[in-house]
Amino acid sequence: MSTLVTCPSGLAGRVRGLRVKEEQILTDRQLAKSGGQIDALLAACWEETTDPGPYGLDGKPDWGKVLIADRFVALVMIRIATYGPTYAFDLPCERCGERIEWELELDQLPVRELPVESRSAFLAGNRFRARLPEAGRDVWFRLLVGGDERKLPQLRQANRDKVLSASLAHRVLEIDGVAEKDRRVFLEDLALGDVRALLDEIERVDGGIETSIDIQCPSCQAVQAVDLPFQGTFLLPTGKRSAGSSRR
Template structure:
């Protein structure tokens, strides 16, 4: 077994992934609704703090930064520290394949603070917004949406606006200035493991940016585009 400290400070004990988890991660239906990753996290989390054999609810209650941290550590203990990615150039006139190797021990981890709710004054309207972190429960609700958007990803984190329950209309009516400022504030307080991968295309020099967990080589080494 392997023991780590999550960004939230909770200790987690993990076991390696097996063929059962690979089957889950190749099930397209389970991938689309997010259940594949949730089941993998549930299967491989042996202990969560004082909780032995955590339930699915325990896994879904985890903050998103903790969940991604666990996924990265599961990849490391199951398949090794390095992931070789084949990144396709986004330039339609180029489309060259670029090989990038990422060592997961080098990924920056930002710990969570003690706060779980935050207050922010919108710079334009001067309205007061309360919001919280994204967690597995909210991720599951987002995955269930037919057309998730930037608005829905922000809205699901809101607790209230000037004491009133948040709504899709309130988000749509919010000025771009206020939306941008709120989005930046949410990003500022977020924690967890930074899985951003950036490089330049070796052929045309254009910038390539992705996230480690979004690439096939993260969980399936040797897979080519």
Template structure:
């Protein structure tokens, strides 16, 4: 995986402007991994995918992460800040292969994989009311103590819960939560952090700012979009300061 330069990122932003969030993220990862086939990237576990997106975010925008959230108790807008070093909960594997795991419980041996982007997309598109469907979709096979294959719908709710817990342990990057304190009412709570939506909000903001800078510098100096994008951010900023 490699960081995208300004020209690559700006071009990608333009190409995927009207795509869905997941498609945008797959295209971004594909570009960073020099991978045209998004199917294999879509089979990455949620944690493996998000670990890569977090790495890309650090290369693009640094390690300081700031956001705002509304307090669920008093509706106060609370700002929070975090160092992304503290958000890395698992390593980025070198390969893209789908890994399988085993859970042995109540005389059942369950082979499973971790939820991926396609699983989540399927649940959303089907608007499934079954809270366990994401888990059961990832079960590869179930055998009893005699080694006989049995239907996965015979698994108890307790086993499904144990499987959910084990998946979370194997893929911790998939569920990042930020502890937030409201200074107005002293309420404390956890907020789920979604790297996909956060990163694309930053990319959108960056791209629109870049368009303004390109317009200003092109008008003033006659430079091409390509020349301006190839400049370092520091050099662009110095030129803009000269004009203001």
């Protein structure tokens, strides 16, 4: 089965579902560790490009240069083409600790388009500006692409006690009045209010799928907001959820 996909940036094409021959990609631990698993799956399942979006490509995309938001939407559509839109998962209730079994329809998740001005900025060099209100400085950052996604696991592994500052340093291009050699120290001393302002601006200029949902525990009726858990089995075949599962 194949399906059409339109990514947040305007990149569009046709993807097919996973086949048995992709099992090696899904189970290759070395490929997963290197961050190349998603690239391999996207390359295998992207059949045709109908609109190159901002990438100016001829044929299949170079997934290492494609925005992470586009990659994620394409991956979700591959999952839908493989198993259908229903996605079942479970997680513990924050109040009572009972396991919550939940189902939702992936094709009903809202998709935010990449704003027109963001597409222009991406084409002009992938450079965006934000204001740090407490520091009183401007900062320039970039939207992450597939090549960055491959580096993130190693980045987090190497900076276990400073993941936030390392992640910010990876995407920040320039800070007004701060030399490049001093950038990491500046970010480590950044007020959390400024971090929030920067992250809010990054989210505002980016596209993607809205993965924050509210779920309700059937045992204690508590409602909790969660980020949709894309577990290791997201692309692997699993048994059907029992009839007692809750639905969004």
